[in-house]
Amino acid sequence: MPPLRNSSANANSVPTANHVTTVGVKRTAFGNAGRHLPIFVNAFETTIPQNIIFHYDMIHPADKVLPARLNMDLIRALQARIAPDIFTPPGVYDGRKNFFNARRLPLGSEDCREFDVTLESADEAPKGKGPKVYKIRFNLVAQINPEVLRRYIDGKQSQDNAVLTAITALNVVIRMEPSQKYPFNVRSFFTDREKMDIGLGLELWRGYFQSVRPALGKMHIIIDTSTATMYKAGRLINLCLDFFKQKDAKMLAPSNGFPDRERLRLQRFIAGIRVITSTQDGRKIARVVKKLSSAGASALSFKLKEGGTMTVAQYFRNVLNRPLQYPDLICVEIGAGALIPLELCEVPPGQIMRKQVPPEKTKLVVEFATKKPQDRLRSIEAGLGVLAYGQSDYVRTFQMSIPRTKAMKIQARVLNPPTLKYGPGSKQATIVLEHVIPLNASAILQLHTNLLIRRDKKFSKPVEIPCWAIVVYERRQRFNEQAAAEMSEGLAASAQRVGIKMAPTSILVWENGQGDIASQLKAAGKQALDKYKQRPNLIVVVLPEGGNEIYTAVKHFGDITMGVATQCLKSSKCFRAKAQYFANVCLKINVKLGGINAIPDPNSVKALTDSQNPTIVMGADVIHPAPGSHGRPSFTALVASVDSDNAKYIAECGVQTSRQEIIEDLETMAKNTLTMYIGYRSNIEKKGTQMAPPKRIIFYRDGVSEGQFKQVLDQELVALKKACASLNINPKITFIVVGKRHHIRFFPTNPKDADDSGNCPAGTVVDREIGHPTDLDFYLQSHGGLLGTSRPAHYSVLHDESAFSPDAIQSLSFALCHVYARSTRSVSIPAPVYYADIVCSRAKNHYDPNGTVDFSDSATNIDSTQAETTLEAFRRGFKPLNDTQKKLMYFSVRIILLFLWPVAQ
Template sequence: MSSSPVDYSSKCVMFPARPGYGIVGRKCLIKANHFTLQLVTTIHNYKGLYHYHVWISPQVTSMKLNRDIVKELGTLNYLGNVRVAYDGRNTIYSVGELPFSSNEFILKFPTTKTTTTTSECEFKVSIRFVSRIDLCNPQSFLHTIQPLNVALRSAPSEMYSVVGRSFYHDTMSRAGELGDGVMYWKGFYQSLRPTQLGLSLNIDVSAKAFYEPIEVTDFIFKNFNVRYNSTPLDDHVRVQLRKNLRGVKVTCRHLDDTMLFKVFGVSTEPLNNLMFDLDGNTISVVTYFQDKYEIQLEYVTWPALQVGSATKPIYLPIEVCRIVERQRCCKKLNQRQVTNLLRETCQRPYEREETIRQIFRQNNYNDQNLVRDFGINVANDMTLINARVLPPPLLLYHDTGNEATANPQLGQWNMINKKMINGGHVKSWTCVNFSHENPNIHNRFCDELVNMCISRGMAFQTAPVIPSRAWPANEIEEALKYVHDQCNMILGNKQLQLLIIILPDFSGSYGTIKRVCETELGIVSQCCRPKHAAKLNNKQYLENLSLKINTKVGGRNTVLSDALNKRIPFVSDVPTIIFGAAFTHPKPEDYSSPSIAAVVASMDWPEVTKYRALVSAQQHTEEIIQDLYKVTTDDKGSIVHGGMIRDHLIAFSRSTGAKPHRIIFYRDGVSDGQFNRVLLYEMDAIRKGTSRPAHYHVLFDENNFTADALQVLTNNLCYTYARCTKSVSIVPPAYYAHLAAIRARCYIGVAVDEEETDVGPRTYQPLQVINGNLKDVMFYV
C-alpha cells in the first residue's frame, strides 16, 4: 500500500466576510482581560525598528541560558548601548541600528555543573541584520506583532520561569501541593493579540505543576504509599518509579549543590547487589559510600538511580538524592492531581479580575525601559465590550420520569426526577478491583452503581457474568485478559459489554487499562478511583458515572428539544453531519513521539448527540491533519479513495439511512497564524472526501450562516455534553475530539528495554488500532 500527501487546494478558498452581527439574547457590557496598546512612534528619539538573526554555538536548548548570553553581550557593550528585545531563540529586535550589520563574538560563560559539562563553556554568537520593520505600514501589521510581543515579554522573562506564553515563580503567590510529590505554582499568561479595537495585551491567570524539592525517598513514599521495611520494592513500583523520575534533575547531599544529575532510569538490581570497577578492583556501591563519604546507607534493598549511560552507568543511592527545586513537571498529571489543581485555581469572576489587575500592576509595563524604547503604551484598564447572553436551550428527557424536560439555569441542571432520553442496555458485565487498600469494596460499590444506572433509565443486568473480585495491581494485563476470556466462555457467541474497574491506589495504570480494553479486548470499560468507590453515599459521583456508562454503551442522556422538533436552523432542514477535530502533541521534553489527530462526527440526525471517533498518528508536532483524505493503491494497483472524512460519511449514511447534505466542521487548536494553512490543506481534503468561553473563527462557509444561527447552534450544542449536567465552554464535537486524541496517546507504547537509560530520541510502538467492537460507540468519554 502507498499513500500520497495532501496537496494545497487547487480551488480558490477565501475567508468568508462576516454576514453581520447577532441580535439574539440579552445585551450587556462586560470587561475583557485585554489591555489596549498605543504605539507612540513619533517621539523624537525613536529610530525605527530593526530585526536581527542570532545563532549561538554550540546550540543551547535552555532559553534562559540563551537570554543570559545575549544579555552579557549588552553588558560588555558589544551592542553599542542599544537595548534589544530577544525571544530566547534566534531573533533580536532593536529600536535603532546595532553598530554592525553582521558580527561574531566569543564568550566564556558559566553554566550549571552536570555530569557531562564543565562549569564554564565557550559560546560563539553570530548576529546578522535581517530587515527594518515599518510599524506604520498596514501591510506589515502582522509582522509588527512579534517584535512588540517580544518587547513586552522581555522583563517578565528575566524575572520568572517561562513556560510557553506563561510565566511562573514560587514567590508570585502561595504554592500548594497536588499530591505524589508534585506542587503547583500560580502564574500568568501574556500575549499580544490583534483585535477589532487594535492591538491589545491579553493577560490571564494560569497554574503549572512543578516537582516538590524533596528527598527522593520522600517522593517514593508520597507516590506509592510505601514505607521502608527492608524489603525490595515491588517490580511494578520500580517500573513506575523509572517512568516518574526519568528526566528529573537531582542533587546529592555528599556533593556540591551546584552539581546536577539527570535521572535516566533506575537499576534492575537492589543497591546491595550493585558492583563496579574501581582501580582494577570490584567494589560494591554500598562499600564505596561507606569508605569514600562515611555514609552508612540504609535503603540497600531498593534500586539505585541511574544517571549515566547504558555503557557507562553511574549509580546513585536513592537516599542521598534530592529533587532540584523550581523544576517543571512535564509528565501527565493523574486524576487526583488534576482535581486538586482545578480546585485550588478555581476563582470567581471578580476574584480573577482582581488577580489580573494585580499582575498588571506588578509588571508595570509602561515603566519598563525596553517597552518605552519601542514606543509602547499600555492602557491601565481592562477593555469594555458589548456582549449578549444567549438563552439556554430546552433539554428533553424520557417521559417515564417525573420531569421530562430541563431548563438550565446559569449553565446547570440536575437529573433529579429525570430519566435518560434513551437508556442503554447492559446485559453482561463484571468488575475488577485493583485497590490494595480497599480489597472488598467492589460488590457493594457495583450494587450501588447498577441501582443508579437503573434508576436513571438504563436496562442493566443486576448480576455480573462472573463474580467481581480483587486482583494485585501488578497483574493488570493478566487480570483483564483472564476476566475477558472467562466471561466470553460463559457468554458463548456473545461478548462482554462492560468492565467496571476500580483503579490501583497509585497512579500510572489508567493508560495500560484503556489500551488493553480498547485495542486488544474490544470492551467498554469504566474506571473508578478507589477513594470514590469507597464512599457509597456519593450519589453525585454515581450519577456522573451512569451518564458516562450510558453514553459508552450507545445510549443518549438528553437531546435538544429543537433537534427532535426539527427547529435548528441549518441543521434540521436537511441531513447534517457535524465534525469535530483536535490534536494532542507530545510533551515539550519529548522530541520523537508522534502527534495524535482525532476527528469525531455525529452519527445521528436530527439529534446530533452521538459522535463516532477516528484517530491517527502523524509526524511529531505536525499541525495539519494528514489523514482527512488519502489516496492509496491496493495489491492489484487500483486506486482507493479513503481517509477520515470519507470513513465518517459512510458510517453516517449507514447509521441514519441518509447521505449528509450539509457539513459543519469545528476545528480546535488552530492559532491565528495557521488559518491559511489549515484552510488550504484541510478544506481541500474535506471537499475531496465528500466527493471555555471559546473563540470561534469561520474559515469557510458555503451554507450562508447568519451570525445568530451559528452562534445559537454552537451555544446550544454546549448543553449536550454527555459527561455532566452542565454546559461546557468548548463545543462538544471539538471537546470529544480532544478526549479521543488524549485516549489514543494511551495506545502508543514506548519501546524501551529495561536496561535502556540513554538520553535521546526514544522508539515508539505504532499507534494501535481501536478494536472493531468499539468503532461506533463513544468509548472515549
Template sequence: MSGRGGGGRGSGRGGGGRGRGQGHRRGQPSQSSSRGGGAGGRARGRGSSGSTVTYNPPPPQMAPAQPPPQMAVAPPVPPSGAPFSHPSSSSGVGSLSREVSEKLTMEPVAVTTAPPLPPSSSKAIGFQPRPGFGTVGTKCLVRANHFLVDVANADLHHYDVTITPEVTAKKVNRAIMKQLIDVYKESHLGHRCPAYDGRKSLYTAGPLPFESKELVIKLPEEDRSEGSSRPARKERQFKVAIKLASKPDLHYLREFLSRRRFECPQEVIQVLGVILRSKPSQIYTEVGRSFFDTSLGPRGDLGNGIEYWSGYYQSLRPTQMGLSLNIDVSARSFYEPILVSEFVAKHFKRTNLSKPLSDQDHIKVKKALKGVRVKLIYMNYAKTCKIIGVSREPISQLIFTLDDMRTNVSVVKYFREKYNVVLKFPSLPALQSGSEVRPVYLPMELCSIVEGQRYTKKLNEQQVRSLLRATCQRPNVREGNVTKIVQVNNFEVEEPVAKEFGMHVRKELALIDARVLNPPALKYHDSGRDKIVNPSCGQWNMINKSPLVPEFLFIFSIHFKKVVNGGKVDFWTCVNFSSEYWNMSEDFCAELVKMCNSKGMVFRQTPSIAMRSARSDRIDQTLMDVYKESAGLNKPLQMLIIILPDQTGSYGKIKRICETELGIVSQCCKPLQASKFSNQYFENVALKINAKVGGRNTVLNDAILRRIPLVTDVPTIIFGADVTHLPPGEDSSSSIAAVVASMDWPEVTKYRGIVSAQTHLVEIIQDLYKQTKDPQKGLVPGGMVRELLLAFHKSTRQKPSRIIFYRAGVGGGQFSQVLLYEMDAIRKACSSLQEGYMPRVTFVVVQKRRDTRLFPTDRNKTDRSGNILPGTVVDTSICHPTEFDFYLNSHAGIQGTSKPTHYRVLFDENGFTADTLQVLTNSLCYTYARCTKSVSIVPPAYYAHVAAFRARYYIEDEMSDSGSTGGGRKPKDKVVEVRQLPSIKDNVKEVMFYI
C-alpha cells in the same frame, strides 16, 4: 468615505494592492461595500518618531450576512436519499486538490498514496471574513483580561545574532547579550537599548551604527560562589556577530488594524511582543509564553518531590480595539529543590534507600531524572551539571579511571579520600553526567536539584487535584491578581526597553460589549412528566422531588423525566474488582437497573450470567471468562458493569481489553462513589449507559421541529476532530487522532467515533483520507471521513448535503497548514464515494486553551460561582479585526473562573451568519450525553477529545518503561515508527463507547 485604497475589485482593503473584498473566494458574490468603512480609527499617519499612535479603531461597518454561496466549481449535489455511486475513475479525486487550493488561495497538493504534509512555513491564506456582528441575545458589558497597548512611531530594525561557540540555553544567551549591551551600549551600539528574543533576533528602535559587526565579550563564571577559596577559572569568551536582517514597518500594522490591509504583519507583532517580554524574561523563569517566580504568588507542595509556582501568561495580539496584551494568572509544576536522594524517596515512596533498586524502579528513576540540572553540594563552590542518566550498577560497584588515565578507583573510595564523605546510600545507582563515552558519576545524596526547573512529565491524579485546588480563584480574585501583574511589571516606566520603543500598556482591563444567548429547549420523552425542559443557568435535572420528602422515601416520591430514546439491554452482568466493597454488587446493580428503567430504558432486571467478584490481579482472565461464558450461552453482552479495583491504574487496561479484544461495551464505576448509593450518581451512570447502548438522552426541540438554520433544512453531518499527544517530556512513537460524526439527522445527538495513531507531535490528522494499495484492486480509498460518511448514510439513508467540521486543538500558527491539508482530505473523501459529490463545508477551529477570561461588571447578573452567565458571547473588541471568530462561555462555573472557548471560522461555504453559528454552537453545548449541564466546548469537539484520550489506553500498556526514557529531544533526522492502535471491535464502534 468608502472603498479606501481604490483600484481593487470589491472592498479596497489592500490600499490599491490586493484590493480584495468578500468576493475573493470562488463561488461568493462580490461585495461592493468596503469592509472596514472609512472611519479609519485613530491611526494617524507616519509622522515623526516622537509622536504616539494609539491603535484604537472603531468597530468596522461589516457587510450584511451573505446568502449561501453559489458553488461555481462544484457539480449539483446528488439527491440525498440516493445511494452513493462509486466514481468510475480517480480523475475526480485528482482534480480536488486544485479546486480546494484555488478556494483557499493556496498551491495544490498532489494526490499520492500517502499525501505529504504541507510545510509549516506555507504561505498564509485568507480565512473566512466576518459576515457581520451578532445581534441575538441580551446585551451586557463584561471586562476582559486584555490591556490596550499604545506604540510610538519607532523605526524598527531587526538584526540576526550568531553566538560562537553556540549556546542552546536561552538563559545563557540572555546573559551574553546583557553583558554585551553593558559593555558596548555607549560605543558600538550607539546608545541603543535593544530587545533580544534569547535566540537569533535582536531588535532596535532605530539603526545601529553598522550593518554588520562582530563583538567579543567575556562572561563571568556563574559556578563560582562568593567567598570561595577555589581559584577562578578563565572567563568564558564569546563572539557575537550582529547583522541587519530587515526593517519591520509599523505602517503595515496600522493599516491592518484600521482594516485597510488584509494580511496581518506577523513580524511586527513578534517584535513588539519581544519588547514587552524583555523585562520579565530577565527576572523570572520563562516557560513558553509564561513567566513564573516565587515572588509572583503562592508556592506549594504537590507531593512526590514536585511543587507548584505561581506566574502569569502574556501574549500580544491584534484585535478590533487595537493592539491587546492578554495577561492571565497561571501556575505550573516544578521540581522541588531538594537532594536527589530525597527526591527519589518522595517520588517513588521509598522509605528505605539502603536497598538496591529493582530493574523496574531503576528505569523509572532514570526516566524521572533525565535532563534535570543538579548542584554539587560537596564542593566549596556551586558547580552545576545536567543528568544524562543513572548507572546500571549501584554506586558501591562503580569504578572509574582518574585523570592520570592509569589509576582505577571506586567511586565510594574516591569520595571518602578526596572529600572526606562517607556515602550513606551506596546501594543506590549513581547519577551520570558528562557523556556516554566518558561518564561522570555523582552520588544522589551529594547532589541537589537546581531551583526553578519545570516538571514537564504527567502529574498523577492527586497532584492534578492539588494543583487545581491551589490555583482555583474566584472571578473577582482573579481579576484583581491580573490587574496587579500589570501594575507590578509597569512596562513603560521601569522597563528601559519598552520605554525606548515608546510602548505604553494601559492599566485598565478592556470593557467590552457582550450578549447572553438564551438556552435551547430540550425534548424528553412524551411519557415522562416533563416533555420539554428549559435549562436555567446552564443546568437542569431529570428528577423532580419534593423537598419535604425524606431521603429514604425518595424513590417513591419522585417524577422522572424520561430519555427521548431509551436503549435496550437484555444481556448484561457485573464484575466487582473491589476488595473493600466486595459484597455490594447485587444491591448496587439492582438500584442502577431500577434507575435505568425509570429513565425510559428497557433494562432486564436479572443479569444474563452470574455476577462475580475477582481480585484485581486477575483482570485479564476474569474478563475473558465472562466473555466466553456469555458467548457459550449465545447471549453476547450488551453491557458489562465493572466496579473498579480500590487502587487506581486499572481503568485503561479494562477498556483496552473490552473494546479491542472482546468487543464488550462496559461501564466502569469507582467503588467509593458507587458505595454511597447516591441517586444523583445513579442518574449520571444511567445517562452514560443509555448513550453507550444506542439510546439518546435528550435532543434539541428545535431539531425535532426542523427550526435550526443550516442544519435541519437539508441532511447535515457534524464532525468533531482532535489530536492528543503525550505530555511534554514523555517520548512516544505516536500521537492519536480522533474524529467523531453525528449519525442521526436532524437531531445531531449521536456521534460515532474513530481513532487513529499518527506521527508523534503532528497536529494535522493524517488519516482523514487515505489510499491503500491492493494487489487486485489497485488504489483503494479509505480514511476516517469516508468511513463516517458511509456510516451516516447507513444510519439515516441520506447523503449529507452539508458538513460542519469542528476542529479542536489547533494553534494559530497552524491554521493555514491544517486547513489546506484537511479540507483537501475532506474533498477527496467525498469524491471517492461518488464522482462530483461535494457537500458544502464549514470548517471551525475550537480553541479552549486560549487565556482570555471574561469578568462580570454587574455582580447581580452572574451564576452561583460569580462568573458570567452561560451563553455569554463576544464577537467585538477583543476578536479578530476582520475575520470570523467569537468567544462563547456556554457553561456555568463550578469553582474558579470560567474560561470561554474561542471559535474561529477558517472556511465557510454554507453562508453562516454570526447569529446562526453562535446560536447553533451554544445550543449543541446542551446536548452532551454524560450530564444534565451545558458544557464548555461544543460536544463534537469534546467527544473527539475524549475518544482520542481513550485510545491512549490502547497503547499505554505497550509503552513499557523499558522503552524510551524521555526528557530529551529526538534528533530531527531520526525516523520514528508509528505504533498502530489495535482495532476497535465493530459492535463497539456502533455506539458512543468512549463517553
C-alpha cells in the same frame, strides 16, 4: 432553508478594505442575538511604537543551541559590560534568535559583527584556562515599520510576515524585563512570592502570563495568572529523598539494596536538571545532570592519567580533601562523563520541571491554580504592579505604554439556550436547561435527579436491555450479595423511570482482578447465553478503588474484541447509591447501546435541523504524548453525527507520527463516517436517495494553533473534499477551529449578573472588542461555572461555503454544547469535539493489555532510533473497534472536567 442572516447586518458591518486577504473567513458583520451584558476581560490596551524597529538575528557561529536562560545571561553581559557603547539603548531578546533594537546598531557597513562574550560566574572553564568564551554574531535582517500594525488592526492590512514580526517584537519588549529577573518559560514568568510544596521534590510557583495580541482597532496585552511546577531548591540529595518520600540517605546506596528500577525512575525525574558544584579553587559551576550511576561513589573507579585507578570516593577524599559523608550513594553524571556525588550538588531555585506532573499530584496542582473569578481578576490587576511596565527601560525605549491599570470593560451578549426535547411519556416534553438548573458546584449531584426523576423525563429514544450480566471485581467482604442486589435493583428501577426496558438479571459473578479479564467476561457472557438463550448486550462491571488496569482491560475486551457494551462502576460509588447516581449511569448506558437521551428542538436550532439541507456535524482532535515521553505516538479521532437531530454520533480513531498535528488519515476516516451517515439516514430514518447524503458539513477541529491554520486548510480541508468526491457528493463545508488553550477570561461586572460560581452565565459570547482584526472569530463561554474561573472557547471560522451569519454560527455552536449525551447541562465545547477528545484519550484501550506495547514510564526513556521502531510497534498493535461497537456511542464515558491550568506556559 437558506443560512440564517444577521437581521441588522448594516448596523453591524465591519469596515475591512477590499484588498485585505485573510487566512480564514473575512469578518463582514457581528453577531447581534442575545441580551447585552457588560463584563470585564483580562485585556489591557497598549500603544504602538512610532519609530522604526530594527530586527537582528543573534547567531552562535558554531551552530550550538544553548539554553534560553544562558543566552539571556550572555546578552545581558554583552549589553551591560562588554559593548555598552554599541548597545545603547539596550535592545530586547527572545532567548533564541530574535533581537530587536529601537535604533540601528553601529555594526559596520554590512550591519554584521561578531562578539566574544564571557560570563563572570557559573562558567565551565577548567582551572587555569580562563573563563569560557562564547561567540555571538549579530546580523541585521529587517526594519519594521510599526505602521503595519496600525493598518492591520484597522482592517486595512493583510496579515503577512511584517505584521507577525512586529507583533513578535512587541511581545519580546514586554517580556525582556521580567525574564531577566524571574524564572520564565516563553510567555510566562514566575515568582516565589506565592508557592506551595507538593512533595516528591516539587513545589508550585504562582506566575503571570503576558502576550501582545491584535484586536479590532486596538492592540492589547493579555495578562493572566499562571502556575509552574518547580524542582525544590537545596541539596540534590534531599530532593532525591523527597522523591521517594524517605528521610534516610542510605536508601540511595546500591550496596544497601537500592533497586535499579527505582534508580531509573529517579533518573527520568531529574535528567536535565541544573546543579551547582564547587571546584577545588572555590568557583561555583552550573552543570546539567545527564544520568545516574549504577554504583555508589566508593565502587565507581576511573583511570588516572598517570596510570592506575581510583574510586570516585577516594578522589574526593585524597585529591580534593573533601571526604564524603555518604560514600556508598550513587553519583550524577554530568558533562563528558564526569561523576559527582549526590551530596556535593546543589539545586538552584526557580527550575521549571518540563515533564508531566505525577498523576497523584494533579489534584494539588489544580487546587493551587484554581481561583474564583473575582480573586483571579484582582490577582491579574495586581500583576501589573509586578510586571511594572511603566518602570521598564525597555518598554519606554520602544515607546510603549499601558494607560489603564484596570481590566477592560466590554459589552458581551448572553445567547438564549436551545430547547431540548425528551421522549414520549415525559410530563414536560421540552425544557430549556439553563432556566431550571442551578449553576453552582453543589447542585451537580442533583442535576440528574431533578431532570430525570423529579421532572419525570423519558429519554428521546430509550433502548431495551433484555439480557445483561454483572461482574464484580471488588472483594465479597466489601461488596457482598446484598450490595450487588441493591445495586442491580436500583439500576433497573432508574432505567425504568427514564424509559429503558431493562430486564432483571441473575447473572452475577465475583472475579479476581489479577486473572484473565477476557476469559472472565466471556464466561459471564456464556452464562447469560446458556440461561437466556441470547448474548447479553450489556455487562456491568464493579471495580475496586485503584482498578485502572482492570478498567483498561475491560474496555479493550468489551469494546474492541467482544463488541459488548460495558459499564464500569466504582464499588464505593454504587454501594447504597441514591437514585440520582443510577440516573446518571443510565445516561451513559442508553447512548452506548444506541439510544438517544435528548435532541435539540428543531425550532430552536434551525441552522442544524433544516430538512432541505441535511447536515452532518463532525469533530476532530489529535492528542500528543506528554512532555518527556519519547517513542509514544499521537492519536487521532474523528467523531460525526449520523442522525437528523445531531444527537447520535459514531467515531473513528487512529495512530500516527508522534506530535504531528495534521491528521494523516482524515480522508479515509471522513469517508467512513460519511458512509455511515448516509447508511443510517437511508436504512434507519428511511430517507430517499436524494436526501440521505448530507448537503452541509459543519467540521469542528480542536487543538490547532493560529500558526497552523493555513496548513490545516491546505491539507485537512482538501482531505475532507476528497472524501466527499470519492462518494460522489458535494456538500457545502464549514470548517471551524475550536481553541481551548488560550488566556482570555470573562469576569462579571456585577455580582447579580454572575452565576452561583461567580462566573459569567452560560452562553456569554464576545465577537467585537477582543476579536480578530479581519478574520471571523468569537469567544463563547457555553458552560456554567463549577470551580475557579471558566475558560471560554475560541472559535475561528476558517472556511464557510454555506455563508452562515455570525449569529447562526454562534447559536449552532452553543446548541451543540447542549447535546453531550452524558450531561444534562451544556458543556464547554461542542459535543462532537468533546467526544473526539474522549476517543483520543481512550486510544490505549485499542491495545491488548497483555500484549507487547508498553505504556509504562520506562518505555519513554529511549533514543530516536528506538522511537521509530516503537512507533511502528504502536501502529501494528493498534486494534480497530469491533464492528458492533462502531455503530454505537461506546465513547460516552463519564464527563471529564478538563481543568486546563496553564502550567509553565
